[in-house]
Amino acid sequence: MNTWPRTWREHVGVALVGTRRRPAGALPETPEGDADPAGRLLDQAALLTVRRRAGLLPGTAQPVAPAPEETAPVVSPEAARRLQRILAGEQARVLPEWLETAAGAGYRVPPRLLPDLLDRGRADRALRPHIARAAGRRGLWLAMQNTDWAYLVAVDVGAAAGGDQAVWETGGRGERIAHLARLRRADPAAALTMLAGTWAREPAPDRAVFIATFDEGLSHGDEDFLEAALDDRGQDVRRIAADFLARLPGSAYGRRMSDRALGCVRPEQRTVRGRAQQWIIVEHPQGHDDTMQRDGIPFHAAERVGNRAGWLREILARTPLSTWTELFGVRAMEVVCLPIGGAEAGDHDPHNPHQMHSPHEPHSAKDVHLGWARAAVRQRDTAWARALLKAGVVLDEVEALADLLTVLPAAERAGAAADLIRWVEGHADLLRVLGRIPGPWTGELADAVVGTLESASRQADTARFVAQLCRMADERLTPDAVPRLNEISPQGAESWPVTELAETLRFRHAMLGELR
16 A cells, blocks of 8 residues: 555654654564664665655556657758757757748658757747648647647647547637638638537637638638628727628628719819820718728828828728729729819929828828828729839839839749839838838848848948948848859958858858758
8 A cells, every 4th residue: 555645744743743743654664773763764765765756656647659650761861960950049040941941842841850950939929820831740740749839739639630620619729720721721611610600609819819710711702701891899890801801802891882982083084285185083081980980990090190191091091903904994003193182273293202281171182192002002903003003103102112022923023022122212112112022022122121231331331230230131132142242242240241241141051951
């Protein structure tokens, strides 16, 4: 019979009251001849501690299931050694690229490096999806054995749970989100039916996350559900639903927005210098009502503009772009180049950006063009994005132009981005544009970035800009740019950012070669 718990409690009791008041009972293993009660107590406590730490009692240990067999091969020894260097702190910023490249090539992380990698994911949430892709089955198995790494179970739960409907009924929040997202990719209609069945019982924060999964497989089959969500009590739910409805061509939401927009923007024939011209005439909205609020047009503009200008921009950003090609009877490029004016005096010439606007309709052209730019991004309309970029009608809104680049086909993006950064004036604006352009920067864009670095390195008072641009480029610029960087030789303390950039690109070049 196991008497250890009782014996230990007795010794603790003796230690509390003192051996003079209560001597400790002898243990069979205690050496004889120790007449000091306190000494005997300490000896026996040491013996009990060793006994306690010797192992679990027979029959109480639970066997650990073995790790599942891997299907993906491990990376090459060279790639593994480089990952070890990265985890040790060398060029640590390229870790996401290493993981994504390895997973994309069908490889996994070596088992011996998984603990260090999983520890890194504890502190850096952004790394977790990359880790989940490259850790293999062994990584998920390890995460199930250590609560510190349990985050990986939630990230990878979609793969672990498969199509089990029980996950939706009984799983945790992360499991349910992952399950719904996977089902939206595989069968959007089934995902909609599943969500609709529990929608009324879900808390508002969860409803917002769940409805965000409609980004996958969005179709007219979702319209009725999204329309009903415009009346949801959760503000984020209403906002996300309105954004999705604005992307659905031919929806009732789009028709409502089109009706509002046509009440503010209309064509008009005007005679300028004896010639008849087609103009765009703008009248800003006169008021705001509950129907506008329901459709996602807030009363207070998010930007530092008047409310009427903010309402117009938001209406146009949510109006189907086909509204304007049908109204004016010409292509997007021709619509964008039309002159814009107010209903009263003060017309805007698109070829003269310094011309004053009417005091009655301030910044009408800018409001219209920004609304169109946001609509092009939301609706992923390539023709309109291309037209707005080529026309250069919102050059003073560099973020809007940079967002338009994401709509272009990949083959056009580098050239258009290179043109854009040549137009931009000022280092601050240039960094804001490049910050919104994901890597890899190749072709014309890479040439333009290196040319900018080369020019800035020869100028005075540009050290901070050069350092910021180099830091931005080290994860995005193609490693093929190293030879040109080697030709840049700024003097003194300003040389280190370019030198470090070249070193990072050489590191990445070798890294990518090892993962092929």
